[in-house]
Amino acid sequence: MAKLRWGMIGGGEGSQIGPAHRLGALADGMFELVAGALDHRPDVGREYAQRLGVAADRAYGNWQEMLAGEKGRDDRIDLVTIATPNSTHFEIAKAFLEAGFNVLCEKPMTMTVEEGEEIVRVAEASGKICAVNYCYSAYPMVRQARAMVRAGDIGKVRLVVTNFSHGHHGDATDADNPRVRWRYDPAMAGVSGQFADCGIHALHMASFICDDEVKSLSADMASTISSRELEDDAMVNFRMEGGTVGRLWTSSVAIGRQHGFDIQVFGETGGVRWASEQPNQLIYTPVGGRTQIIEKGEGGLHDEVQRLSRVAIAHPEGFPLAVANIYCDLADAIRGETRDGLPGASDGVRSIAAVHAAVASGKEDGAWKDARPPMFR
Amino acid sequence: MAKLRWGMIGGGEGSQIGPAHRLGALADGMFELVAGALDHRPDVGREYAQRLGVAADRAYGNWQEMLAGEKGRDDRIDLVTIATPNSTHFEIAKAFLEAGFNVLCEKPMTMTVEEGEEIVRVAEASGKICAVNYCYSAYPMVRQARAMVRAGDIGKVRLVVTNFSHGHHGDATDADNPRVRWRYDPAMAGVSGQFADCGIHALHMASFICDDEVKSLSADMASTISSRELEDDAMVNFRMEGGTVGRLWTSSVAIGRQHGFDIQVFGETGGVRWASEQPNQLIYTPVGGRTQIIEKGEGGLHDEVQRLSRVAIAHPEGFPLAVANIYCDLADAIRGETRDGLPGASDGVRSIAAVHAAVASGKEDGAWKDARPPMFR
């Protein structure tokens, strides 16, 4: 099977996100990097792309050049990944979709709900894929959790509780560090700090596993380091369309938590829980029964779980291969398979709407807000 | 050292709480059970008390008899434990305090804030001890956590996050079981279900470790099993007097959680966490440093921790000995030692006020409420 042609915007040398995407795209041999505009400094980006094996004529100085260049080619890229600063996602994604390219966009997909809805419309009109990188949902055991919920293994879902806490921004003496500071500065980060950064992963996962959408929410946003304008800690209560009660805590000042992203889903006949630091197990308890450990790679898991596992039981697969699973699904989808586990533009805009709802709620002492973008109300 | 004389009201044969108190009171040889009114059926209670070694003339048919009988004796009991149905705590505690007895009252201390404030006043006027059985705060490593916070080991506390979740009421087919049903019936349980039952343990512990008091709160109360009038799941956001942000989740429908009571406290220079299912360790992380495991029994712990540990490092001590620690502190306090770790009437009334504030908030879509009893505003 010929490899798909892949291009990347952003994710240049020294970025954290670039290597994760390259590893994800290349690991399974489904994609080949053939084009790139990797840095906001044109020369730097061109040079780095060539070092990564991109031909000189497809090592572009910026995304506009890349769009122009690729549009005209017969061997144009099959997929573009957008890993640029958040505020630029909208215009780049829109332009590439309109030109008929498949897109994988880093989260948050856009800064405003209006932009997000626009992307949904453009993607739909284009007939192209617009995926958003909620990569944690591609861990095999997260897929297993969703499959179990869909199969009714825990009955109607009553309650979902999810956390995404870390302590890496907990040192106030480090608050002026530019890598930390921008996150809490509205000029750079938009309306929300920690909730927009990490909380929306948790919110998406709640929707993903519960196979339902967030309808309304109430938020308590706190800047526990007082010099911060945006929140570094947030608690969001929510309700889903189907009535499920939701609780989501996210924090960047939880000193001692490294990557405390976990989720618990409780239904009428059982519960499941999963934690990102031990991603290869899913913990399941049937009502009235004993807690069981479900292992990635054991017999009898749902098909899509087996499809997204590479090595034998109890051989851990980690974060980079969760990203790779997004790319596997993308490759399949580009080739025409239905891959409904792939987070899309509607997921992207729902997250943005939830962020804005949470911020509004926080400012009104936790008043409940509609969490949906207008187009989905 | 002569044993102290101990009496008990309630906690008869077949109750869960009676054995825990007897084990707690007797384990360290500090108390001797010499009087009791153990059952609402006078004959049953008298007979059981005698089987437990109480002399016939001090095996009472009800608490009024016991009060009358003990009041007149030179060898009157040094302490009475009240382990009767919740709605009776107030009048019994009040009567015994007024008669000059030291009291250990099960939680909740009273049903209303007014009653709670009355107990505080009566206790103060009597000069006697009125303790409330927030026994989890007597685990050695919880005491260590408080001592570390007080010593400044984690700096000023920014955030406290605590959960008390279990799934033992998660089976809707079991909802008519009388042992479960009463908890969600306002006629028997009062204004709150799960929050009043378990949540206040977590709320007390937050105050206890942070060495601060809850000032205001906002609550989201949910009956995830729709036949329940009172909540089986609650999320409470709060603020402490010193500005600390608080998050508390409690649930009885979290299928798969057995006794999911844990707490995380995050300060300016570190964080600690503790979980009731592994009570002999405290997890500590200094800001910028590695996570460390502090073991009960290791060298260098705070004095009150060593005092409340009985066996060598890594030999676990469990729940019954946490209750025993309450009785150790009581014995010391009765003999005149200062034991400021002992939860008292003011803690009792603060809990009741928080329950009523949470219920009110829940009814007003999470509006923030003063969580304090009027006397402490």
Place this chain on the structure above:
Amino acid sequence: MAKLRWGMIGGGEGSQIGPAHRLGALADGMFELVAGALDHRPDVGREYAQRLGVAADRAYGNWQEMLAGEKGRDDRIDLVTIATPNSTHFEIAKAFLEAGFNVLCEKPMTMTVEEGEEIVRVAEASGKICAVNYCYSAYPMVRQARAMVRAGDIGKVRLVVTNFSHGHHGDATDADNPRVRWRYDPAMAGVSGQFADCGIHALHMASFICDDEVKSLSADMASTISSRELEDDAMVNFRMEGGTVGRLWTSSVAIGRQHGFDIQVFGETGGVRWASEQPNQLIYTPVGGRTQIIEKGEGGLHDEVQRLSRVAIAHPEGFPLAVANIYCDLADAIRGETRDGLPGASDGVRSIAAVHAAVASGKEDGAWKDARPPMFR
């Protein structure tokens, strides 16, 4: 039910083992301490016994006085606990058994196999109970493991693997500390260091859960701190009468292990494992199935497990209450109930024989030795 009368030899003020026995004996209100010879210094022992509530005439200066005094009383003690230095266990246990007292002896029961066999014969002739304090076998979930093995839940047992490792003697600069040094000095500790101290607990537990006896063994004994004459680390391979393969590692230089006592039992149709630092869970895996967590206090456990649990599911019970379970079984046995979980003199002598076999094997480069006392060959 009247309390049983209890006496204690050794376990004076400042000892580690005295408090554990007192807590164990008193916790459930089954015994009352009425006699004692608690210290090798007669006056100190008498004074301390009286402080613990023993009457002056039963606060003895040494065990011979106690034997003489108790023998002549109508209200003689129902049980004597022997918690003196190891080398004295034999003569004290023998004398009390011969005089018709029930005995609980600390481990090791004796120093030599001959002495151990003598105790077995004396106990049998006396018709009295001679229990040995292998207290870890009294944890509820250890009893559950044995009951499951007996019920065939894991099929015929193929393999048992057990460890008892700690690192508390790992600091060579502390090697002259008298509390550490005696353990490795043959003049005080006998033929074996760490294996006799901790290893025999693990060996007993293997027999206990597998419901089988050790037949032969091969040992590798090492003094990793070279100044030690006796081993601080040992590996023992063994075979049981029924053919089960056994592996036992024990160490006192395993820095970072606190109380690393655990056991895994593997049979034809399943496996179970248990660890002393999380004693309230038993991990069970049926062949071809998922690993399950069995919780102390859950429904459906074997009767003797429920009998030895005091508080609700997921409320941990720790080491002191395992000791208390030994006393519960003793109280029942004294009253005539059959309590076959109680470790007895035959267990005691088997341990001693295994120690001597391991030492002999170690000296002969791991040659296999009969591990049984001659009387059981």
Place this chain on the structure above:
Amino acid sequence: MAKLRWGMIGGGEGSQIGPAHRLGALADGMFELVAGALDHRPDVGREYAQRLGVAADRAYGNWQEMLAGEKGRDDRIDLVTIATPNSTHFEIAKAFLEAGFNVLCEKPMTMTVEEGEEIVRVAEASGKICAVNYCYSAYPMVRQARAMVRAGDIGKVRLVVTNFSHGHHGDATDADNPRVRWRYDPAMAGVSGQFADCGIHALHMASFICDDEVKSLSADMASTISSRELEDDAMVNFRMEGGTVGRLWTSSVAIGRQHGFDIQVFGETGGVRWASEQPNQLIYTPVGGRTQIIEKGEGGLHDEVQRLSRVAIAHPEGFPLAVANIYCDLADAIRGETRDGLPGASDGVRSIAAVHAAVASGKEDGAWKDARPPMFR
């Protein structure tokens, strides 16, 4: 940087090991698959190679063709991976080394010690790399453990204890399954079953982390499923050249263990432990101090650890990326960097010598044997 040219022998469609190697070699973009003889059925192998993107003229029918074809090319492969049945490793590796190719050989490198020594000599004479795929040693935190030992962080190593247990061959009713049976059949597996399959990974890791070599050993080999000729459970005691005491348990009938590969190393001033199911943490305890959790990705780790980590702290990296680390080291070594963490032919022959020594010891009731190949005595 141009990609290195890579070829593979064995690891065809449906094999477990092929995908692990391809993922490992391709993940970081260092190698490109340009040649292959992937299947013992020539046509099948050729077809599959082409599906993986290999040009038709380099899709070979067998390794002899591949050797002949590649030898003559200017763009010959830079590395060949040998993932064929164990008994063929020797002749293939020897032939490719002699022809001047770098080799990565699956374990066991050879079947006999003589063959192993021959490979060492051939590799040395060729000046080429002969690596052996002890991939677990390439987990970042295993490298950190070795670096800490080398830096003296735990002092002189006294004791190493390692296990590699699983239960996937524990079902006797599955014993005729060809995927299981061959492992215990000397005609196919050679002299050893479980020890040769899994145990040598543990033995290598002990040497790797301790930075020392195994000198002598004593083994207890057991076939707990009696129909098996070769052992399914083994305990190996050993001594290292530097005097370190070693213990190694390996089992394939440990029902409930999935991939129970872990190691503990205890030195004069501290201990470390690591487990393959949670590979991203290393647990470290300084003597007299608290246990600490060292996280992959935290600041201050040794350089080679940072070099082999791809994503941020607490984002797990799993088994496939440990294999990828072997390929990273290989790529560097091919380019002339010194990569002393790469297991080589001497490691390969040492393992074989240890296997033969263990088998001999097992047959002589655990007699101690020299574990070294003659060339290293």
